[in-house]
Amino acid sequence: MILLNKGHFYKSLSLRKLLHKSKNVNTIRHYKVLAIESSCDDSCIALLERTHPNQTPTIIDHTKKTLNSAAVGGIMPTAAYTYHMSTIANMCIEFCSKHQLSATNPPDLICVTRGPGMAGSLSSSTEFAKGLSVAWNVPLVGVHHMLGHLLTSFLPTKETEQKQPPNFPFLSLLCSGGHTMLVLSKSVSEHEIIINVSDIAVGDSLDKCARELGMYGNMLGRELEKFIKNIPTEEIKEFENLQVDTRLSNKYNFKLTLPYQTPKSGKFQDDLIQFAFAQFLSNIQSYKKNFLNSKIIEDDKIKRMIAYKTQEYIFDHIIDRINLAFKKHGLDRWSDGKFIGVKDFVCSGGVAANSRLREKLFNNLNHKEIGENPLSFHFPDLSLCTDNAVMIGYAGMEIFEKLKLKTNLNFIPIRKWPLNNLLNVESWVKVDDDEINRVCKYKN
Ligand code: AMP
């Protein structure tokens, strides 16, 4: 028999408590999801937890590191690939040790971006995630990046903790550095692309225009917004009233027009219902060349005027095209009625962080074209607008639980993957209820 003194007794008591606690931790352990995203220039990791299938998950933590492309003036695919190759593994080790995740205490599901995106960027995370899945014996879901952006609107925001999530069917404007589209979603797996972009994405255009105006850094769309917010009110009033449809209508000789114009006939030509953002950059370039005769804009007021007008016109073009789509698919007598019954409008992706865009959508979308009541708008939390792994974790959970799918480890990343082909790709594997229950551990 071992005799215990008081010290031993207390030590063994606290050890017992600890063991008991850890046992309890195991029995009440919730379903945890580790997510990794690296489709472009951000290396991102997140941990989410869910206690009930109909509850939005709790974001335990998320982290991001971004390749610095300021000096190059654009994202180089090879630089992004080597960047992720050097960051993801160490970020993941640090993140897992911070959250006590290991081979003996693994997460329950691993989600990783499968596409669309840059091939090298994608594969650096997909291969790493496959390794974790094998080592930890945990199922893996290869997630569509744009589904991630689209479903972010279901996660609570800091400002609107209590706000109701959107109800299917709903419309989403997905506007980021690589994509601009209006999507009609009927369920987690059914998406129709209503408007796509014919040249460059809106974020790319804002970045390029800002660079042309002499700004420097990453995320120049955000810098452009800050620059415009600092313009004195008096000048804003002047710029608001400035007509730039022809050079002759303003003293600056600056000309900007909206790409495509609503046909007056009342019929809808499909090629007109698309976005185009490349011409905004050409406008600034030709103005600099022909009227300023210079590579840099020396007059600060002219710079402010171009910045203001360009951002306004880029967002007006978005509104103009969406209103045309409302006409085509709403209550109009020429329409096919596709949007009737849509009550929610989501705006997501990096550019959705822009407060002027949010304001313009809210004030100028012609909701009467599709229904009597005003639309309910959903804007993600600012921290979740640009690329992040939280959205990949949440979309992966929805795919696993609602669609009952995971991804076979033979999968390869998909560089171009239209959202309307979400399930129409190789390597999806059906999961049965037993596996879902084992992974999710929900209690009745
Ligand atoms: P994403 O591709 O979703 O990561 O978004 C990145 C893009 O969003 C870049 O083109 C950024 O310039 C743009 N962006 C981020 N914040 C803002 C903002 N506040 N206003 C306009 N564009 C922004």
Ligand code: ZN
């Ligand atoms: Zn994105």
